Amino acid sequence: MxxxxxxxxxxxxxxxxxxxxxxxxxxxxxxxxxxxxxxxxxxxxxxxxxxxxxxxxxxxxxxxxxxxxxxxxxxxxxxxxxxxxxxxxxxxxxxxxxxxxxxxxxxxxxVRQRHRTVWTVVGATLVALVLGLWFGSDVLVELAVDRIPVEWEQKLGESAYREFLAGQDVTKDGPAVAAVKEMTQRLAGQVPNSPYRFEVTVVKSDVVNAFALPGGYVVVFTGLMKKADSPEEVAGVLAHELNHVLQRHGLERIIKQLGFVAVVSIVLGNPPGLGGVMKQLGIDLMTMKFGRAQETEADVTGLQLLYRAKINPEGMITFFQRLAEKDEGRVEWLSTHPMSSARADHLKAQLAAMPKPKAEPFTFEWATVRAGLGVPSAAIP
Amino acid sequence: MKSEILYPGAFPMVRIELAEGEKIKAESGAMVACSPTIDIESKMEGGFLGALSRKFLTGEKFFFQTLRASRGAGEVLLASTVPGEVVILELDGVNEYMVQKDGFLAGADGVTIDSQMQSMTRGLLGGEGFFLLKMSGKGMLVLNSFGAIHKIELKPGQEYIVDNSHLVAWSSTTSYNIEKATSGWVASFTSGEGFVCRFRGPGLVFIQSRNPGGFGAWVRQFIPVSE
Structure with a gap:
């Protein structure tokens, strides 16, 4: 055949x-x-x-x-x-x-029609889900963050904080510590009903940096204070860092990095399991960077906080700009908080929109604080 | 092209003799040994998109290997990864087989491999995924299984019930429905069968005597959990 x-x-x-x-x-x-x-x-x-x-x-x-x-x-x-x-x-x-x-x-x-219909429906649902996740992920992340209790956030931040401080030269007392404590108290006093008890430590190091961990643990390096011409400048950085804590930016970042599965597991319950997942994925709180939107939010809310605490907000803007101009690439704070002219312009515009600030001075002398840090008095303007 | 199964049973090998110029395609990694006259090429069967869809849709490998007797006649030895029997079928251009994703070991050059979509209920409940490999064309087709392979012959209208995780391949003239194993939902799962496939002839259904998923679950309990 x-x-x-x-x-x-x-x-x-x-x-x-x-x-x-x-x-x-x-x-x-x-x-x-x-x-x-x-x-x-x-x-x-x-x-x-x-x-x-x-x-x-x-x-x-x-x-x-x-x-x-x-x-x-x-x-x-x-x-x-x-x-x-x-x-x-x-x-x-x-x-x-x-x-x-x-x-x-x-x-x-x-049969063919039914196949087509079913697969069209499934395809459309999938596309809708993907689009929904893509555009709605911020909403989901916020939802998940809301589900995490502050105590748990504090535990997470505290363990990283203690671990970090163990290897550092901590300044226990002196004018610098007193100055930072006063700034923090004035700023925190303007946040009523805050679930966070802020703990600030001054670390002796030439690194020009300051950071806040989830739960309200703040570290300021003496290098940053040496660079500042006025206490308002340091207060500006502090206000910015405190707002990262208050807006729970650290948690948002963690959850974004952990991904959708973690978000779902938190929304549906079981937050303590997250610490293990973080360890597995090697997420390090110390090296975590915030997103651009989070920086802008911390800038704006920080500016408002300074204003309410009656600390001159100009210091924040000028300090950011000066740091960016001077030691490009050497200032650690900028490596995690990239300065752009747009960011400064945005802050200036925000400040201009506010009524004239009524600044009250701090109780300490900045020259004394700086002298205590070993800056020669001739360098004080 | 001549083929024979060596060491039939749990650890078989397939020997395929190729005349000069003949070639076969095999699952990537299937080649155990071959004559020096054989060239091994990696090929994306069905082009890049075909390979991509097969990889993502059926979970089969992205590349198949092509074994070509380009420098004279020779033989190749093929084996699958899992212990299990091998069966050689002959496609005549009219009969077609649906093969679950791990069932393909090798095929003659004239055998066409497509991924075919299943209906929603079969895809969701059948345990084979939404996509299967459809083997058509002409020539030898080698299937492998986990455990022994058993052939069920169905006359027209004859029915047979198979636990879905034991399926290897079936002719496209058969049809099947997914059903609960028992009349009640709870009993269906407590009986350990869950869903079953009710096949209706005419045609052949090849099943494997062991269930890979079940075996995996059984092995898992002996693996120490590491921190």
């Missing part, structure tokens, strides 16, 4: 996988030619009249035309998949088969 088979025939004496055969549609019915078992053998043919055939749809996806009839050798089933044969069969089929044929075709169409 040279023409390849185009159908599968099943019958009692055939193997269960069926026998490939060649189907010809003729005026009176079908001629089915079976290939011979051997290459030299004769192929044999069967003729089936349309009058004995019943039709239906079948196969895995109900997309094959199934013909059944009882021949001389018992029941026969023929599976047609070849579109050309199916078309020829439909054209040649007599009146009494057109109804079941139409029903079978209808069934195939229904």
């Amino acid at each position: 040279t023409i390849p088979p185009n159908a599968l025939c099943f019958g009692d004496e055939f193997p269960a996988s069926g026998i490939p055969c060649l189907v010809h549609v003729e005026g009176h019915g079908l001629t089915i030619t079976f290939p011979s078992d051997h290459d030299e053998g004769e192929s044999r043919s069967e003729s089936v009249s349309f009058s004995t055939v019943t039709v239906s749809a079948g196969g895995l996806d109900h997309d094959q035309l199934v013909l059944t009839w009882t021949g001389s050798t018992g029941p026969r089933t023929l599976y047609l998949k070849n579109p050309a044969v199916i078309r020829a069969f439909r054209q040649a089929a007599p009146e009494h088969l057109s109804r079941p044929l139409e029903q079978a075709a209808q069934q195939v169409r229904q």
Whole structure:
């Protein structure tokens, strides 16, 4: 047989996988030619009249035309998949088969239609979910952050804080510590009902930096204080850092880094498990950077806090700008808080929109504080 | 092309003799040994997008390897990763098989591999995923299983019930429905069967005597949990 088979025939004496055969549609019915078992053998043919055939749809996806009839050798089933044969069969089929044929075709169409509908719905749902997550992730993160109790945040921050301080030269008392404490008290006093008890430590180091950990743990390096010309400048940095804590920016970052799974697990419960996940993912609170939106938020709320605490907010802006101009690349605080002209402009615009600040001086002398840090008095402007 | 199964049983190998110029495709990593006349090429069957869709949709490997007897006749030895039997089928251009994602070991060059989408209920509950490999075309097809492979022959209209995680391959002339194993929902799961597939002939259904997922769960309890 040279023409390849185009159908599968099943019958009692055939193997269960069926026998490939060649189907010809003729005026009176079908001629089915079976290939011979051997290459030299004769192929044999069967003729089936349309009058004995019943039709239906079948196969895995109900997309094959199934013909059944009882021949001389018992029941026969023929599976047609070849579109050309199916078309020829439909054209040649007599009146009494057109109804079941139409029903079978209808069934195939229904199955295809249902597949299409289901997959369209699933696809659309998936796209909607992805889009929703993409644009709604901030909302989700905020939701998750709201679920985390402050005590847990404090535990997280405290362990990182203690770990960090263990390897540092902590300044326990002296004018610098007193000055930083006074600044913090004035700022924190303007945040009523704050769940955070701020703890500020001065660390002796030339690093020009200050940072706040979740839960209200703040570290100020003496290097930053040496660089400041006035206490208002240090207070500006403190106000900015305190607001990272108050707005729970650290937690938002952690949750964003942990990803969606963590968000879901927090929204649905089980926050204590997060610490383990953080450890696994190697998230380090010390090296964590805040996002641009978070910096802007901390800037603006920090400015407002300074204003309420009656500390001149100009110091914040000028200090940021001066740090950016002077020691580019050497000031650590800027590596985690990149300064841009847009950021300074934004702060200036915010300040201009506020009524004239009524600044009250601090109780300490900045010159004394600086002298205590070892800055020669000649350097004081 | 001649093929034979060596060491039938749990750890079989398939030897395929290739005449000069003949080639076969195999699951990547399936080649155990071959004659020096055979060239091994890595090929993205069905083009880049086809390979990509197969990788992501069925979990099959991105690349298949092509073994070509380019410098004269030779033989290749193939084996699968898991212990289990191997079966060789012959596709004649009319019969087609649906193969679950891990079932394919090798095929003649004339065998076409497509990924085919299943209906929603079968995809969700069948345990085979939404996409299966559809083998059509002409030539030899080698399937592998986890455990022994068992062939179920179904006459037209004959039905048989198979636990869904034991499926390897089935002809496209069969149809199947997903059902609860018992009449009640709770009993369905406490019986350990969950969902089952009710196959309806005509056609062949190949099943494996071991359930890979179940085996994995069993092994997991012996693996020490590390911090």
